[in-house]
Amino acid sequence: MNYTQTFFLRQFLWKIGRIITLGIACLLFYFDVFPFPILIVAIAFGLYSLVKTAVLDIIKERKIGAELFITIAVIMAVLGKEYLAGAVVLMIILIAEYIASASTKKARSSIKGLIGSVPKTAIVKKDNQESIVQISDLKIGDTVLVKAGEKIPVDGKVIGPIEASAIHLLPDTLVFINSIKLLRVTIDA
Incomplete structure (x- = not known):
């Protein structure tokens, strides 16, 4: 799912609808097309989610959040x-809340993808024998064999001159493991 798709997920449609409704109401009120009561209804429609969140935070979590202060500011x-000013401030806050929600959703899905892509095992070479061990069982001094396209969450030094991808590496050279196709790396951290 790309970033644009995230911004238009179904869960965000109500937020988009509130922003557009409030924006249109502000514009039409400014040009004297909408009467005052319609602007108040649009403000109430935009303010609803913030009031609901503020009340639930107070009742369930016993905390006062930004939503309460925004609600108080708009009501004041x-x-x-200052109807139009209150409506415009509310619209700006709703836009910021929408961007924050969509960005958080995207970040969470990216983190889940990264967590799923990290291997849980590694090939350790000890006494000329290779064995598969859990990443959590690796110790400083273990020699790990890293194959093409593999991402092992360890840092270390190359142990011996190895040619990989036409790059000559010397012993004790620090490398980024994902930059080489095949390495033996001694874990040092």
């Missing part, structure tokens, strides 16, 4: 007869 703007 409306009570102070």
